[in-house]
Amino acid sequence: MPKHEPVLLKNMLQPGYTGSLADYERAGGYQALRTVLGKIPPAEVTHMVIKSGLRGRGGAGFPTGVKWGFLPKDYTGPKYLCCNADESEPGTFKDRQLMERDPHQVLEGIAIACYAIGVETAYIYIRGEFALGAKILEAAIREARAAGYLGTNVLGTGRTMNVWVHRGAGAYICGEETALLESLEGKRGLPRVKPPFPATHGLYNKPTVVNNVETLANLPHIITRGPDWFASIGSPPKSAGTRIFCVSGHVKRPGNYEVPMGITCRELIFEQAGGMRSDKPLKAFIPGGASAPFLTPDHLDVKLDFESVAQAGSMLGSGGVTVMEEGTDMVWAALRLTEFFYHESCGKCSPCREGSSWLVQTLRRIVAGQGRMQDLETLTDLCQNIAGRTVCAFGDAEVSPILSTLKYWRHEYEALIRAAEADGPTELLMPTAARH
Amino acid sequence: MLKEKYKAEIDEILSRYPVRRSALLPLLYLAQQEEGYVSEPAMKEIASILRLTPPQVYETVTFYTMFNLKPIGRFHIQVCKSLMCALVGSDPLIGWLEAKLDVKPGDTTKDGLFTLSKVECLGACGTGPMMQINSDYYERLTEEKVDRILADLKRDGTSTLKSGPFMWPEPAQRA
Numbered sequence: 001m002p003k004h005e006p007v008l009l010k011n012m013l014q015p016g017y018t019g020s021l022a023d024y025e026r027a028g029g030y031q032a033l034r035t036v037l038g039k040i041p042p043a044e045v046t047h048m049v050i051k052s053g054l055r056g057r058g059g060a061g062f063p064t065g066v067k068w069g070f071l072p073k074d075y076t077g078p079k080y081l082c083c084n085a086d087e088s089e090p091g092t093f094k095d096r097q098l099m100e101r102d103p104h105q106v107l108e109g110i111a112i113a114c115y116a117i118g119v120e121t122a123y124i125y126i127r128g129e130f131a132l133g134a135k136i137l138e139a140a141i142r143e144a145r146a147a148g149y150l151g152t153n154v155l156g157t158g159r160t161m162n163v164w165v166h167r168g169a170g171a172y173i174c175g176e177e178t179a180l181l182e183s184l185e186g187k188r189g190l191p192r193v194k195p196p197f198p199a200t201h202g203l204y205n206k207p208t209v210v211n212n213v214e215t216l217a218n219l220p221h222i223i224t225r226g227p228d229w230f231a232s233i234g235s236p237p238k239s240a241g242t243r244i245f246c247v248s249g250h251v252k253r254p255g256n257y258e259v260p261m262g263i264t265c266r267e268l269i270f271e272q273a274g275g276m277r278s279d280k281p282l283k284a285f286i287p288g289g290a291s292a293p294f295l296t297p298d299h300l301d302v303k304l305d306f307e308s309v310a311q312a313g314s315m316l317g318s319g320g321v322t323v324m325e326e327g328t329d330m331v332w333a334a335l336r337l338t339e340f341f342y343h344e345s346c347g348k349c350s351p352c353r354e355g356s357s358w359l360v361q362t363l364r365r366i367v368a369g370q371g372r373m374q375d376l377e378t379l380t381d382l383c384q385n386i387a388g389r390t391v392c393a394f395g396d397a398e399v400s401p402i403l404s405t406l407k408y409w410r411h412e413y414e415a416l417i418r419a420a421e422a423d424g425p426t427e428l429l430m431p432t433a434a435r436h
Numbered sequence: 437m438l439k440e441k442y443k444a445e446i447d448e449i450l451s452r453y454p455v456r457r458s459a460l461l462p463l464l465y466l467a468q469q470e471e472g473y474v475s476e477p478a479m480k481e482i483a484s485i486l487r488l489t490p491p492q493v494y495e496t497v498t499f500y501t502m503f504n505l506k507p508i509g510r511f512h513i514q515v516c517k518s519l520m521c522a523l524v525g526s527d528p529l530i531g532w533l534e535a536k537l538d539v540k541p542g543d544t545t546k547d548g549l550f551t552l553s554k555v556e557c558l559g560a561c562g563t564g565p566m567m568q569i570n571s572d573y574y575e576r577l578t579e580e581k582v583d584r585i586l587a588d589l590k591r592d593g594t595s596t597l598k599s600g601p602f603m604w605p606e607p608a609q610r611a
């Protein structure tokens with residue numbers, strides 16, 4: 001494959017492509033579903049997905065086919081597929097584009113997954129704010145049902161595949177898979193303690209697979225072009241395929257760029273996204289959404305694949321790459337993200353619920369010019385007592401902006417605090433428990 | 437009463453789920469669409485439709501930021517204040533809106549037209565600064581664009597500057 005041939009964005013890059021069923025079919029759409037349905041045994045489809053090396057695009061990067069394989073084998077009762085379209089990680093806006101511009105690609109992926117794991121009911125859990133996306137998906141589902149690609153007796157094979165759009169209502173945490181399930185059950189979106197995992201105890205306590213929109217959108221291509229083709233793209237074996245990176249911040253051309261995994265941060269930022277927006281050089285970037293630790297210009301040659309970014313001390317996460325230019329106040333940046341986490345903590349566990357409040361207030365005090373050197377110890381101490389001690393991975397995420405900015409830009413914290421101390425003693429502002 | 441007015445719709449919603457309670461968020465949306473907010477009578481009615489207690493409905497409603505528990509302005513302006521938008525100017529834009537509408541975030545203009553809120557990331561970080569007004573997105577905002585949107589809304593109740601199906605960069609803008 002030539003270096004930057006798009007796969008998921010290919011259709012929508014064609015001038016005039018509307019994402020209608022007719023357009024999608026003209027571009028070869030639903031051929032993959034026809035190929036598998038009743039012709040390739042479900043277990044073989046799962047095997048193809050394992051062989052392709054596809055890993056989840058929602059954040060954790062778990063191998064998709066392996067996850068499917070965790071569903072109980074001898075079980076014949078109801079089971080479910082949930083397409084995670086919550087897309088709430090700050091810096092991420094790719095699923096929105098996949099759903100609004102090429103909804104049938106997502107639906108075909110869902111249908112293939114339903115077939116492989118033997119599911120008759122799938123829910124697309126879409127963040128509430130994406131009202132337009134929900135409308136577009138619902139219209140596409142109606143089209144697909146009328147054409148026999150979804151519904152009862154899919155393509156005359158007697159199989160049932162019902163897909164419903166379920167709108168969230170404003171809660172970042174509902175992107176976490178077990179919070180998503182709680183929310184879909186009509187409850188507060190509080191993550192569940194794992195194990196048990198959704199594969200055995202998921203929606204309504206039944207075996208369930210949760211997959212991200214982009215993960216599912218890859219499936220038709222894996223079927224049509226074969227697992228070996230997929231496994232040859234990017235940096236196989238661990239990071240096969242393309243990724244849609246969402247570039248935001250101080251670049252000339254922010255937006256979604258689909259590239260093979262393994263290109264460098266420099267290529268993405270300076271070639272795809274056009275480089276810095278002004279003559280100010282790059283100061284910092286986040287490679288994988290708000291939950292991923294900040295990196296520095298020294299990391300520009302790190303490859304954008306799961307392993308390389310993890311080795312550099314961050315994570316590929318959701319693919320949201322945020323670029324900051326020289327002059328950006330890093331303590332302020334850490335505060336902005338920490339405010340987000342504080343607002344979105346679901347409140348189930350105390351280290352995260354109380355800790356996020358303390359983190360925000362300590363940072364606010366420093367930014368307001370009232371910090372003290374011991375605040376830095378307080379921040380570190382709090383972070384160490386949150387990460388790894390919570391019900392869900394949100395706890396690890398919320399400390400990363402602070403720990404990584406303290407690691408690389410500690411002098412900025414110290415300068416603010418020294419200026420505050422030079423101003424003379426001020427009353428120590430104690431954190432209060434007020435929320436929102 | 438929702439039950440009489442939306443009978444077919446409610447039945448269709450219930451048919452999607454094997455467990456009634458799953459219909460809670462969809463029914464709350466219906467209630468909010470009807471009254472502009474989720475009223476106490478609506479919560480009680482939804483509880484009875486779903487065979488839940490009113491507190492079960494209430495505890496759920498209060499978890500989700502998109503449900504208003506009291507009436508708000510005709511146009512709910514929600515500006516994203518998260519980091520990626522802040523890097524490209526959401527703070528001054530919020531200041532501009534505050535001055536223009538003469539309200540603070542959380543408040544409604546005296547004529548009842550606009551409620552201004554600051555919110556966290558809305559999934560449009562590459563096209564910031566951005567805001568959502570009712571269910572529509574408005575992106576790549578400038579002060580002039582905001583002025584035009586507000587004028588459009590006052591005059592026509594809608595604005596052509598709202599976002600369509602999203603793609604950025606658009607194919608034509610790609611290098």
Ligand SMILES: Cc1cc2nc3c(=O)[nH]c(=O)nc-3n(C[C@H](O)[C@H](O)[C@H](O)COP(=O)(O)O)c2cc1C
Pocket residue numbers: 055056057058059060061062064084085086087088089172173174175176177178210211212213215216392393394397
């Ligand atoms: C706090 C938190 C938020 C998350 N938000 C999302 C999200 O918005 N979308 C998503 O696909 N996955 C999100 N995830 C990851 C999901 O829990 C889950 O791993 C993913 O949906 C699995 O799909 P995949 O294997 O296809 O990636 C989130 C995880 C955590 C801990």
Ligand code: SF4
Pocket residue numbers: 173190191344345346347348349350352353390391392393394395
């Ligand atoms: S870590 Fe935070 S978000 Fe996750 S369950 Fe605990 S309180 Fe909720």
Ligand code: FES
Pocket residue numbers: 090091092516517518519520521522556557558559560561564566
């Ligand atoms: S940061 Fe504003 S939309 Fe994501």
